[in-house]
Amino acid sequence: MGSSILHVHSSQHTYPIIIEPGCRKRTFAFIDQYITRKPTKYLIITDDNVAPLYLEDVVHSFPSSETVETYVVPSGEQSKSFKQYEETVTAALKYRLDRRSLIIALGGGVVGDLAGFVAASYMRGIPFIQIPTTLLAHDSSVGGKVGINHSLGKNMVGAFHQPSLVLYDPEALLSLPEREWRSGFAEVIKHGFIADKDLLEWLVTHVTSFQEWDMDILSEMLYRSIQVKANIVQEDEKEQGVRAFLNFGHTLGHAIEAEAGYGAITHGEAVAIGIVYALRLSEKCFEVNLQSAPYLEKLKSLGYQLDIPKQLSADGLLERMSVDKKAYNQVIRFVLLKAIGKPVVQGMSGTVLLDELKREVK
Ligand SMILES: NC(=O)c1ccc[n+]([C@@H]2O[C@H](COP(=O)([O-])OP(=O)(O)OC[C@H]3O[C@@H](n4cnc5c(N)ncnc54)[C@H](O)[C@@H]3O)[C@@H](O)[C@H]2O)c1
Ligand SMILES: O=C(O)C(=O)C[C@@H](O)[C@H](O)[C@H](O)COP(=O)(O)O
Ligand SMILES: [Zn+2]
Numbered sequence: 001m002g003s004s005i006l007h008v009h010s011s012q013h014t015y016p017i018i019i020e021p022g023c024r025k026r027t028f029a030f031i032d033q034y035i036t037r038k039p040t041k042y043l044i045i046t047d048d049n050v051a052p053l054y055l056e057d058v059v060h061s062f063p064s065s066e067t068v069e070t071y072v073v074p075s076g077e078q079s080k081s082f083k084q085y086e087e088t089v090t091a092a093l094k095y096r097l098d099r100r101s102l103i104i105a106l107g108g109g110v111v112g113d114l115a116g117f118v119a120a121s122y123m124r125g126i127p128f129i130q131i132p133t134t135l136l137a138h139d140s141s142v143g144g145k146v147g148i149n150h151s152l153g154k155n156m157v158g159a160f161h162q163p164s165l166v167l168y169d170p171e172a173l174l175s176l177p178e179r180e181w182r183s184g185f186a187e188v189i190k191h192g193f194i195a196d197k198d199l200l201e202w203l204v205t206h207v208t209s210f211q212e213w214d215m216d217i218l219s220e221m222l223y224r225s226i227q228v229k230a231n232i233v234q235e236d237e238k239e240q241g242v243r244a245f246l247n248f249g250h251t252l253g254h255a256i257e258a259e260a261g262y263g264a265i266t267h268g269e270a271v272a273i274g275i276v277y278a279l280r281l282s283e284k285c286f287e288v289n290l291q292s293a294p295y296l297e298k299l300k301s302l303g304y305q306l307d308i309p310k311q312l313s314a315d316g317l318l319e320r321m322s323v324d325k326k327a328y329n330q331v332i333r334f335v336l337l338k339a340i341g342k343p344v345v346q347g348m349s350g351t352v353l354l355d356e357l358k359r360e361v362k
Contacts (some may be wrong), residue, residue: 002216003222008230010162010237017142017166017230019213019222024054024106024131024169027061029128031102034165037172039102039127041067042046043095044108045088047075048135053175058106058131069095075254077263079110080148082157088118101293102164103128108180109140109267116146120161129165135184136268138222139191141166141248143233151264151325154254159240168226181210182303183268186249188221189295190275191228194245194343195333199224205299243345244326249275250336252308255320259312272299276306281356282336285346290337314357316344318350 003020023030027261030041051072062068071091071347073079092103105115112130119128130141147158154172176184185207192200202224204215229246236243252272256265279292299306308317318343326333331347338344 001163002219004219006223006226006230009234010144011160012144013164013319015135015162015164015166017168019219019226019228020168021171021219022169023167023180024172025057025061025169027058027062027104027131028066028305029061030165030167031272035102035127035129037100037223040073040098040100041069042102043092043097043102044068044070044104045073045104045111045118046236047056047072047073047079047108047111048113050107053135054106054131054172058104071095072188073111073114075110077110077149077257077267080114080155080262082148082150084114085117085148088114088165089122092118092156092237097122097126099123099126100322101126104131105129105141106131106133108132108134108137112137112140113146114148115147115186116160116163117142119158123255125161127164128161129167130163131167131169133169134180135222136180136187137171137342138168138184139170139229139246141245142226142229144237148259152321153163154258154262155325156323164210168222170213170222173218174213178303179266179269180209182272183266185210185302186268186272186275188225189299190246190248190271190298191225193275193279193292193337194248194296195228195341196224197340199228199276200295200340204281204294207298207302210302221288235328244333244345245335247326249273249278250320251324251326251332251334252317255317256308256312258320259316261311265309272304273308277308277356278334278336281334281348281352283349284352284356285336286338288338290340303310308357311326315355317357318354321348 103136145160150156
Protein backbone atom coordinates (compact mmCIF):
# COMPACT_ATOMS: atom_id res chain seq x y z
CA MET A 1 0.00 0.00 0.00
CA GLY A 2 1.58 3.25 -1.11
CA SER A 3 2.11 6.60 0.40
CA SER A 4 0.86 9.84 -1.11
CA ILE A 5 1.52 13.43 -0.32
CA LEU A 6 -0.19 16.75 -1.01
CA HIS A 7 0.98 20.23 -0.10
CA VAL A 8 -1.05 23.20 1.09
CA HIS A 9 0.42 26.62 0.39
CA SER A 10 -0.89 29.03 3.02
CA SER A 11 0.06 32.55 4.03
CA GLN A 12 1.55 31.14 7.24
CA HIS A 13 3.60 28.36 5.64
CA THR A 14 3.45 25.43 3.22
CA TYR A 15 2.63 22.12 4.87
CA PRO A 16 2.49 18.53 3.73
CA ILE A 17 -0.43 16.15 4.09
CA ILE A 18 0.90 12.61 4.16
CA ILE A 19 -1.51 9.73 3.55
CA GLU A 20 0.23 6.52 4.47
CA PRO A 21 -0.94 3.33 6.19
CA GLY A 22 0.86 2.96 9.51
CA CYS A 23 2.31 6.50 9.53
CA ARG A 24 1.02 7.18 13.06
CA LYS A 25 3.71 4.81 14.30
CA ARG A 26 6.40 7.03 12.75
CA THR A 27 5.06 10.34 14.01
CA PHE A 28 8.38 11.52 15.46
CA ALA A 29 10.28 10.66 12.27
CA PHE A 30 7.84 12.75 10.21
CA ILE A 31 8.07 15.65 12.66
CA ASP A 32 11.84 15.45 12.50
CA GLN A 33 11.71 15.48 8.70
CA TYR A 34 9.15 18.23 8.17
CA ILE A 35 9.16 20.58 11.18
CA THR A 36 12.16 22.81 10.71
CA ARG A 37 12.46 24.31 14.20
CA LYS A 38 12.87 21.53 16.72
CA PRO A 39 10.08 21.67 19.33
CA THR A 40 11.03 22.00 23.01
CA LYS A 41 8.31 19.57 24.05
CA TYR A 42 5.14 17.96 22.77
CA LEU A 43 1.55 17.82 24.03
CA ILE A 44 -0.63 15.17 22.43
CA ILE A 45 -4.32 16.02 22.79
CA THR A 46 -6.75 13.20 22.09
CA ASP A 47 -10.13 11.86 23.26
CA ASP A 48 -11.13 8.93 25.46
CA ASN A 49 -12.14 6.70 22.52
CA VAL A 50 -8.99 7.30 20.51
CA ALA A 51 -6.52 7.16 23.44
CA PRO A 52 -6.84 3.41 24.11
CA LEU A 53 -6.60 2.69 20.37
CA TYR A 54 -3.75 4.84 19.08
CA LEU A 55 -2.13 7.03 21.74
CA GLU A 56 0.53 4.47 22.60
CA ASP A 57 1.50 4.06 18.93
CA VAL A 58 2.14 7.78 18.66
CA VAL A 59 3.92 8.15 22.02
CA HIS A 60 6.18 5.17 21.28
CA SER A 61 7.36 6.76 18.05
CA PHE A 62 9.30 9.34 20.14
CA PRO A 63 12.78 8.62 21.53
CA SER A 64 13.01 8.70 25.32
CA SER A 65 15.08 11.89 25.12
CA GLU A 66 11.95 13.86 24.06
CA THR A 67 9.40 15.26 26.52
CA VAL A 68 5.96 14.06 25.46
CA GLU A 69 2.89 14.97 27.54
CA THR A 70 -0.63 13.71 26.88
CA TYR A 71 -4.08 15.12 27.59
CA VAL A 72 -7.31 13.19 27.05
CA VAL A 73 -10.67 14.94 26.66
CA PRO A 74 -14.12 13.31 26.73
CA SER A 75 -15.14 12.15 23.25
CA GLY A 76 -17.90 13.95 21.40
CA GLU A 77 -19.06 17.35 20.19
CA GLN A 78 -19.61 18.58 23.77
CA SER A 79 -15.84 18.88 24.09
CA LYS A 80 -15.81 21.81 21.66
CA SER A 81 -16.85 23.97 24.61
CA PHE A 82 -15.50 26.98 26.54
CA LYS A 83 -15.11 24.74 29.59
CA GLN A 84 -13.05 22.10 27.78
CA TYR A 85 -11.04 24.81 26.06
CA GLU A 86 -10.13 26.36 29.42
CA GLU A 87 -9.26 22.98 30.93
CA THR A 88 -7.02 22.14 27.98
CA VAL A 89 -5.20 25.49 28.20
CA THR A 90 -4.75 24.83 31.92
CA ALA A 91 -3.16 21.47 31.13
CA ALA A 92 -0.81 23.14 28.62
CA LEU A 93 0.22 25.68 31.28
CA LYS A 94 0.74 23.00 33.90
CA TYR A 95 2.92 21.07 31.47
CA ARG A 96 4.86 24.31 30.93
CA LEU A 97 4.45 24.42 27.18
CA ASP A 98 6.35 27.35 25.77
CA ARG A 99 6.20 29.16 22.46
CA ARG A 100 8.40 26.55 20.82
CA SER A 101 6.36 23.56 21.98
CA LEU A 102 4.27 21.53 19.55
CA ILE A 103 0.64 20.50 20.06
CA ILE A 104 -0.38 17.24 18.39
CA ALA A 105 -4.11 16.74 17.70
CA LEU A 106 -4.75 12.99 17.58
CA GLY A 107 -8.39 12.27 16.76
CA GLY A 108 -11.38 13.39 14.77
CA GLY A 109 -12.68 16.85 13.99
CA VAL A 110 -13.60 17.60 17.60
CA VAL A 111 -10.08 17.05 18.87
CA GLY A 112 -8.62 18.80 15.81
CA ASP A 113 -10.81 21.89 16.19
CA LEU A 114 -10.30 22.10 19.96
CA ALA A 115 -6.57 21.37 20.04
CA GLY A 116 -6.05 23.62 17.03
CA PHE A 117 -7.80 26.47 18.80
CA VAL A 118 -5.73 25.92 21.92
CA ALA A 119 -2.62 26.07 19.69
CA ALA A 120 -3.90 29.19 17.92
CA SER A 121 -4.47 31.06 21.17
CA TYR A 122 -1.95 29.66 23.66
CA MET A 123 0.62 32.40 24.26
CA ARG A 124 -0.94 34.01 21.15
CA GLY A 125 -0.18 31.03 18.98
CA ILE A 126 2.10 28.01 18.89
CA PRO A 127 2.51 25.38 16.15
CA PHE A 128 0.42 22.23 15.92
CA ILE A 129 0.07 19.17 13.75
CA GLN A 130 -2.93 16.99 12.94
CA ILE A 131 -3.11 13.20 13.11
CA PRO A 132 -6.69 12.63 11.93
CA THR A 133 -8.41 9.39 12.94
CA THR A 134 -11.86 9.81 11.37
CA LEU A 135 -12.98 9.98 7.76
CA LEU A 136 -14.59 13.32 8.49
CA ALA A 137 -11.24 14.70 9.57
CA HIS A 138 -9.98 14.57 5.96
CA ASP A 139 -11.89 17.86 5.87
CA SER A 140 -11.31 19.24 9.37
CA SER A 141 -7.57 18.57 9.55
CA VAL A 142 -6.86 20.62 6.43
CA GLY A 143 -7.29 24.35 6.00
CA GLY A 144 -6.73 25.77 9.46
CA LYS A 145 -10.27 26.46 10.66
CA VAL A 146 -10.10 25.78 14.39
CA GLY A 147 -12.56 26.66 17.12
CA ILE A 148 -15.28 25.81 19.59
CA ASN A 149 -19.08 26.05 19.73
CA HIS A 150 -21.35 28.52 21.52
CA SER A 151 -24.84 27.57 22.67
CA LEU A 152 -26.14 30.08 20.10
CA GLY A 153 -24.13 28.75 17.16
CA LYS A 154 -21.60 26.26 15.79
CA ASN A 155 -17.92 27.20 15.64
CA MET A 156 -18.71 30.73 16.74
CA VAL A 157 -15.36 31.29 18.45
CA GLY A 158 -12.21 30.32 16.63
CA ALA A 159 -9.33 31.26 14.39
CA PHE A 160 -7.56 30.44 11.17
CA HIS A 161 -4.42 28.62 12.29
CA GLN A 162 -2.80 26.28 9.80
CA PRO A 163 -1.24 23.01 10.99
CA SER A 164 2.44 22.44 10.26
CA LEU A 165 1.89 18.84 9.15
CA VAL A 166 -1.05 16.46 8.61
CA LEU A 167 -0.29 12.76 9.10
CA TYR A 168 -3.18 10.69 7.81
CA ASP A 169 -3.08 7.00 8.59
CA PRO A 170 -5.95 5.23 6.77
CA GLU A 171 -5.34 2.10 8.87
CA ALA A 172 -6.42 4.03 11.95
CA LEU A 173 -9.84 4.55 10.39
CA LEU A 174 -10.65 0.85 10.37
CA SER A 175 -11.86 0.94 13.98
CA LEU A 176 -14.52 3.58 13.19
CA PRO A 177 -18.15 2.68 13.90
CA GLU A 178 -20.44 2.71 10.86
CA ARG A 179 -22.17 5.90 12.02
CA GLU A 180 -18.86 7.78 11.88
CA TRP A 181 -18.06 6.49 8.38
CA ARG A 182 -21.45 7.82 7.30
CA SER A 183 -20.78 11.13 8.99
CA GLY A 184 -17.41 11.58 7.30
CA PHE A 185 -18.59 10.43 3.90
CA ALA A 186 -21.05 13.36 3.81
CA GLU A 187 -18.07 15.74 3.50
CA VAL A 188 -16.59 13.60 0.71
CA ILE A 189 -19.90 13.84 -1.17
CA LYS A 190 -19.90 17.59 -0.49
CA HIS A 191 -16.48 17.97 -2.10
CA GLY A 192 -17.78 16.07 -5.14
CA PHE A 193 -20.89 18.24 -5.47
CA ILE A 194 -19.03 21.54 -5.28
CA ALA A 195 -15.99 20.76 -7.39
CA ASP A 196 -15.57 17.27 -8.80
CA LYS A 197 -18.33 15.43 -10.64
CA ASP A 198 -15.87 12.68 -11.56
CA LEU A 199 -15.31 12.07 -7.85
CA LEU A 200 -19.08 11.64 -7.37
CA GLU A 201 -19.20 9.11 -10.23
CA TRP A 202 -16.20 7.30 -8.80
CA LEU A 203 -17.82 7.13 -5.35
CA VAL A 204 -21.02 5.64 -6.77
CA THR A 205 -18.98 2.81 -8.29
CA HIS A 206 -16.35 2.27 -5.62
CA VAL A 207 -18.10 2.82 -2.29
CA THR A 208 -20.75 0.16 -1.81
CA SER A 209 -20.74 -0.22 1.97
CA PHE A 210 -19.05 1.16 5.05
CA GLN A 211 -18.38 -2.31 6.47
CA GLU A 212 -15.30 -3.25 4.50
CA TRP A 213 -12.65 -1.07 2.95
CA ASP A 214 -9.97 -1.77 0.42
CA MET A 215 -6.99 0.29 1.60
CA ASP A 216 -6.23 1.55 -1.92
CA ILE A 217 -9.81 2.72 -2.46
CA LEU A 218 -9.85 4.39 0.94
CA SER A 219 -6.53 6.13 0.33
CA GLU A 220 -7.61 7.29 -3.12
CA MET A 221 -10.89 8.64 -1.74
CA LEU A 222 -9.02 10.57 0.96
CA TYR A 223 -6.54 11.93 -1.56
CA ARG A 224 -9.16 13.09 -4.07
CA SER A 225 -11.41 14.65 -1.47
CA ILE A 226 -8.52 16.41 0.29
CA GLN A 227 -7.34 17.69 -3.09
CA VAL A 228 -10.66 19.54 -3.53
CA LYS A 229 -10.40 21.05 -0.08
CA ALA A 230 -6.73 22.02 -0.42
CA ASN A 231 -7.28 23.72 -3.79
CA ILE A 232 -10.05 25.90 -2.40
CA VAL A 233 -8.16 26.76 0.80
CA GLN A 234 -5.12 27.80 -1.21
CA GLU A 235 -7.22 30.10 -3.34
CA ASP A 236 -9.01 31.77 -0.43
CA GLU A 237 -7.52 30.93 2.94
CA LYS A 238 -9.65 33.24 5.11
CA GLU A 239 -13.02 32.79 3.39
CA GLN A 240 -13.32 36.10 1.62
CA GLY A 241 -14.78 34.39 -1.44
CA VAL A 242 -14.68 30.86 -2.82
CA ARG A 243 -13.87 29.16 0.50
CA ALA A 244 -17.53 29.67 1.39
CA PHE A 245 -18.30 26.90 -1.15
CA LEU A 246 -16.94 24.44 1.43
CA ASN A 247 -20.00 25.42 3.46
CA PHE A 248 -22.32 23.66 1.00
CA GLY A 249 -24.96 21.89 3.14
CA HIS A 250 -23.74 23.63 6.30
CA THR A 251 -26.17 26.55 6.67
CA LEU A 252 -28.97 24.18 7.54
CA GLY A 253 -26.55 21.50 8.80
CA HIS A 254 -25.11 23.70 11.54
CA ALA A 255 -28.62 24.90 12.47
CA ILE A 256 -29.74 21.28 12.89
CA GLU A 257 -26.72 20.41 15.07
CA ALA A 258 -27.29 23.39 17.37
CA GLU A 259 -31.08 23.05 17.50
CA ALA A 260 -30.94 19.32 18.24
CA GLY A 261 -28.30 19.89 20.96
CA TYR A 262 -24.59 19.40 20.11
CA GLY A 263 -23.79 15.74 19.64
CA ALA A 264 -27.35 14.47 19.20
CA ILE A 265 -26.95 14.47 15.42
CA THR A 266 -23.44 14.12 14.03
CA HIS A 267 -21.92 16.88 11.91
CA GLY A 268 -21.96 14.75 8.77
CA GLU A 269 -25.53 13.53 9.33
CA ALA A 270 -26.65 17.15 9.60
CA VAL A 271 -24.58 18.19 6.56
CA ALA A 272 -26.12 15.39 4.46
CA ILE A 273 -29.61 16.71 5.29
CA GLY A 274 -28.35 20.23 4.53
CA ILE A 275 -26.99 19.11 1.15
CA VAL A 276 -30.36 17.68 0.11
CA TYR A 277 -32.10 20.89 1.19
CA ALA A 278 -29.54 23.04 -0.68
CA LEU A 279 -29.97 20.92 -3.81
CA ARG A 280 -33.73 21.49 -3.66
CA LEU A 281 -33.27 25.23 -3.13
CA SER A 282 -30.80 25.32 -6.05
CA GLU A 283 -33.25 23.65 -8.43
CA LYS A 284 -36.01 26.01 -7.33
CA CYS A 285 -33.91 29.20 -7.51
CA PHE A 286 -32.16 28.51 -10.80
CA GLU A 287 -34.90 26.42 -12.43
CA VAL A 288 -32.47 23.64 -13.24
CA ASN A 289 -32.49 19.89 -12.93
CA LEU A 290 -29.19 19.00 -11.26
CA GLN A 291 -29.67 15.32 -12.02
CA SER A 292 -28.53 14.43 -8.54
CA ALA A 293 -30.84 11.41 -8.22
CA PRO A 294 -28.10 8.74 -8.58
CA TYR A 295 -26.05 10.38 -5.84
CA LEU A 296 -29.01 10.73 -3.49
CA GLU A 297 -29.92 7.08 -4.16
CA LYS A 298 -26.36 6.19 -3.23
CA LEU A 299 -26.69 8.06 0.05
CA LYS A 300 -29.98 6.31 0.84
CA SER A 301 -28.46 2.92 0.04
CA LEU A 302 -25.65 3.73 2.49
CA GLY A 303 -28.20 4.29 5.24
CA TYR A 304 -28.50 8.08 5.36
CA GLN A 305 -31.60 9.63 6.90
CA LEU A 306 -32.09 12.65 4.63
CA ASP A 307 -35.26 14.25 6.06
CA ILE A 308 -35.09 17.08 8.55
CA PRO A 309 -35.69 15.48 11.98
CA LYS A 310 -39.37 15.83 12.83
CA GLN A 311 -38.73 17.09 16.37
CA LEU A 312 -37.03 20.28 15.09
CA SER A 313 -39.25 23.28 14.39
CA ALA A 314 -38.94 25.22 11.14
CA ASP A 315 -38.96 28.55 13.00
CA GLY A 316 -36.20 27.38 15.33
CA LEU A 317 -34.06 26.31 12.39
CA LEU A 318 -34.62 29.59 10.55
CA GLU A 319 -33.59 31.53 13.65
CA ARG A 320 -30.43 29.40 13.89
CA MET A 321 -29.63 29.97 10.21
CA SER A 322 -29.83 33.74 10.72
CA VAL A 323 -26.67 33.60 12.88
CA ASP A 324 -24.71 31.67 10.25
CA LYS A 325 -21.29 33.20 9.56
CA LYS A 326 -22.09 33.77 5.89
CA ALA A 327 -25.06 36.02 6.78
CA TYR A 328 -24.75 39.80 6.79
CA ASN A 329 -27.20 42.71 6.82
CA GLN A 330 -29.69 40.14 8.11
CA VAL A 331 -29.64 38.23 4.83
CA ILE A 332 -29.06 34.50 5.11
CA ARG A 333 -26.63 33.33 2.43
CA PHE A 334 -26.66 29.84 1.04
CA VAL A 335 -24.21 27.91 -1.08
CA LEU A 336 -26.28 26.70 -4.03
CA LEU A 337 -25.36 24.90 -7.23
CA LYS A 338 -26.06 26.15 -10.74
CA ALA A 339 -24.78 22.77 -11.88
CA ILE A 340 -22.73 20.08 -10.20
CA GLY A 341 -19.29 21.63 -9.76
CA LYS A 342 -20.64 25.18 -10.19
CA PRO A 343 -21.39 26.57 -6.73
CA VAL A 344 -22.50 30.13 -5.97
CA VAL A 345 -23.30 32.01 -2.77
CA GLN A 346 -26.85 33.29 -2.92
CA GLY A 347 -28.78 35.59 -0.56
CA MET A 348 -32.11 33.94 0.31
CA SER A 349 -35.43 35.30 1.51
CA GLY A 350 -36.58 33.96 4.86
CA THR A 351 -39.98 33.15 3.37
CA VAL A 352 -38.53 30.85 0.70
CA LEU A 353 -36.32 29.13 3.28
CA LEU A 354 -39.24 28.67 5.67
CA ASP A 355 -41.57 27.35 2.97
CA GLU A 356 -39.01 24.74 2.00
CA LEU A 357 -38.41 23.80 5.63
CA LYS A 358 -42.13 23.42 6.24
CA ARG A 359 -42.46 21.04 3.35
CA GLU A 360 -40.79 18.54 5.63
CA VAL A 361 -41.00 19.67 9.23
CA LYS A 362 -43.84 20.82 11.44
N1 LIG B 1 -12.18 22.66 10.95
C1 LIG B 1 -12.83 22.27 9.87
O1 LIG B 1 -12.54 22.68 8.73
C2 LIG B 1 -13.93 21.27 10.03
C3 LIG B 1 -14.41 20.60 8.90
C4 LIG B 1 -15.42 19.65 9.07
C5 LIG B 1 -15.89 19.38 10.35
N2 LIG B 1 -15.39 20.03 11.42
C6 LIG B 1 -15.83 19.71 12.78
O2 LIG B 1 -15.43 18.36 13.05
C7 LIG B 1 -16.27 17.85 14.07
C8 LIG B 1 -16.70 16.45 13.71
O3 LIG B 1 -15.56 15.64 13.54
P1 LIG B 1 -15.67 14.04 13.64
O4 LIG B 1 -16.82 13.57 12.88
O5 LIG B 1 -14.34 13.53 13.35
O6 LIG B 1 -16.10 13.86 15.15
P2 LIG B 1 -15.33 13.36 16.46
O7 LIG B 1 -14.01 13.95 16.56
O8 LIG B 1 -16.28 13.57 17.58
O9 LIG B 1 -15.18 11.80 16.17
C9 LIG B 1 -16.34 11.03 16.04
C10 LIG B 1 -16.35 9.85 17.06
O10 LIG B 1 -15.44 8.85 16.63
C11 LIG B 1 -14.52 8.54 17.67
N3 LIG B 1 -13.30 8.16 17.00
C12 LIG B 1 -12.39 8.99 16.43
N4 LIG B 1 -11.48 8.26 15.77
C13 LIG B 1 -11.79 6.98 15.94
C14 LIG B 1 -11.24 5.76 15.46
N5 LIG B 1 -10.20 5.75 14.65
N6 LIG B 1 -11.82 4.59 15.83
C15 LIG B 1 -12.93 4.60 16.61
N7 LIG B 1 -13.52 5.73 17.08
C16 LIG B 1 -12.95 6.89 16.73
C17 LIG B 1 -14.47 9.76 18.51
O11 LIG B 1 -14.04 9.48 19.82
C18 LIG B 1 -15.92 10.24 18.47
O12 LIG B 1 -16.69 9.50 19.38
C19 LIG B 1 -17.45 18.81 14.20
O13 LIG B 1 -17.30 19.55 15.37
C20 LIG B 1 -17.32 19.69 12.98
O14 LIG B 1 -17.84 20.97 13.21
C21 LIG B 1 -14.42 20.97 11.28
O1 LIG C 1 -13.06 24.56 5.75
C1 LIG C 1 -14.09 25.20 5.52
O2 LIG C 1 -14.06 26.38 5.13
C2 LIG C 1 -15.41 24.58 5.71
O3 LIG C 1 -16.42 25.25 5.63
C3 LIG C 1 -15.43 23.11 5.99
C4 LIG C 1 -16.67 22.64 6.74
O4 LIG C 1 -16.85 21.28 6.41
C5 LIG C 1 -16.51 22.71 8.25
O5 LIG C 1 -17.61 22.11 8.87
C6 LIG C 1 -16.22 24.08 8.85
O6 LIG C 1 -15.86 23.93 10.21
C7 LIG C 1 -17.38 25.01 8.79
O7 LIG C 1 -16.90 26.28 9.04
P1 LIG C 1 -17.78 27.49 9.58
O8 LIG C 1 -16.92 28.66 9.28
O9 LIG C 1 -19.07 27.48 8.83
O10 LIG C 1 -17.97 27.25 11.02
ZN1 LIG D 1 -18.29 20.38 7.71
